[in-house]
Amino acid sequence: MLHTIDLRDQDVNALRLRDQLPRPEQDVSAAASAAADIIAAVRAHGRDALVDQARRFDHVEITDFRVPQEQIDRAVAALDADIREALQIAIERVSQATRAQLRDPVTTEFPGGARIVQRWSPVRAAGLYVPGGKAVYPSSVIMNVVPAMVAGVDRLALMSPPQRDHDGGVHPLTLATAGLLGVHEIYAIGGAGAIAALAYGVPEIGLDPVDVITGPGNAFVAAAKLAVSRDVAIDSVAGPTEILVLADETADADLVAADLLSQAEHDEAASSVLVTDDPQLADRVRERVAARLARTPNRERATVALEGEQSAIVLVDDLDAAIAVSDAYAPEHLEIITRDAVSVADRVRNAGAIFVGPWSPVPLGDYMAGSNHVLPTSGRARFSPALGAYTFLRPQQLIEYTREGLGEIARPIERFARAERLEAHAESIAARFEDDAEGAR
Known part of the structure; x- marks a missing residue:
């Protein structure tokens, strides 16, 4: 359970660290061939290919892929009042934070009445993928839809896998969340087929191609997004979720354990990493992880994740080394629970999102912090941002001389x-x- 990587008395060289640190393994290339076949089938056979793929992969018989508006309205009307309130709080907070990402046009003047105007224009249409595997993700509906709406995208097409438990339809909570946000174009299509449909369109079901595709998914979804990226923009190629907690002797071991477990329950391939200069904290965290794991409902997949090579406790000499390790890892989620965590956060360069202090756990960001939870994984935080309004905006220069x-x-x-x-x-x-x-x- 949470093996130890001891980097004390070692040179924390960034290139060397990338090879030493644990990382979830998701070989998108292994899924590339299957994804390519699925994409080719959708392009060649359209609706018939989607019917076959729903039968084979989702084990449902489906002919009408687009969800009727009446069904969306019924899902909204059936929402539990408490869940509705929680969704609306999340929508408002994410909307408010996302609006801060918008930019006003900027004009640069040159002699003789010449000028260049830098402006940011939204794409015409966006395709938003919401997974439906081991959990239900209304939060991912919010995190995809809100930035596109704030950016001013005219048309939103949302895809989510058909559910056997719901007569081959999209999960009602996913539908209701989309309905609350005012999304009307929703399809019960999952996996690589959904990505192909968004990228190239399916005239038989009234689906036109989009300009940008966003949203997380499994290896086949990731491989499909990579394959269609020659023809349509994508946000990123997402891998399994990651959390790195950077903690010192001031951290509460039980809180650290709870946060590591919060990501481990996502998936067997999830990565939970603690980096600390305090061996005693490491021992206490390991004990508290075991205690919490014994009583968590998703302990089976969490156990696999925590016992895997991708999860570990990393011991370092000091805070400088801990920051170097974190930057080399470039985690999707970085929690900083140290003395003067704000100043530590100011020194961090590479992370998808940074959660500062013991009152800012990663699940806060998953739902209601106001930040976006669609984040770069697999070290891509070194060069890629979170999903945001800017994902749907194109910078353009107007030259007027x-x-x-x-x-x-x-x-x-x-x-x-x-x-x-x-x-x-x-x-x-x-x-x-x-x-x-x-x-x-």
Whole structure:
């Protein structure tokens, strides 16, 4: 249970650490061939391929993939009042935090009335994937839909796998959450087939292609997103969930154990990692994990996750080394439970989301912190952000020059173009001032 990696008295070199640290294994390439076949079938056979895939993978017979509006309305009406309140709190908080990501246009002025305007324009249509495997994820509906709406996307198409327990339909809680948000285009389609349908459209069911596809899923969904990324934008290729807790002697071992377990219950491949410079805390955490694990309802898959190579307690010499280890790992979720956690957070470079102090556990971010829980995994936090409004926005530059403004730099442009042996480029500039040249004669 939670094996130990002892990095004390070692050089915490970033490149070396990447090989030493535990990591969930999800070989998307292993699913790539199957995902490619599914995508090809959807492109070639459309609705018939989706019917076959629902039968084979979801074990349901389904012919009408789009969920009727009446069914969405019924799901909303049937919501338990307490759950509805919780959903609305989450929607409002995520909306408020996401609006902070929007940018106003910025204009740069040059001499002669010339200017460049930097603006951010939303894509026309977004495809949002909400998984439906080992749990129900209304939270993922919120985390996908809200940023797209805040960004101003015109059309949202939501996909979620058909459920045998619900007559081959989308889970009612997923439907109700989408309905609360005002999403009307919802399909009971799962897996790689859903990604193919969003990317290329299925005319027989009235589904047009989208411009961006977002949302987490299994290895086949990840492989399919990677495959279609030549033709449509994607948010990321998500792997199993990860938590890294960076803690010192001030941390409460039971809270650390509870937080490690909170991610381990997601999936057998989930990664739970503690990095600490206090061996006594490490021992106490291991004891508390075992105690909590014995009574948690999802202990079977949590046990597999915690006993796997991807989960560990990492011992380091000091706080500097702990930060270096965390940055090398670049966790999806980073919790900092140390003395002066705010200053430690300021020193961290690589993490999908940073939870600061003992009152900011990862499950807070999963639901109601206001942050987004669709985060980069597998070390991609070194270069990728969380899902946000910016995922659905394209930066565009508007170039507006006057005759005077172009004239200021016409000759330097011509010289530049000829230095690159692109004579027609130079002539394009010169042609606009031929009358001036004639007059000069």
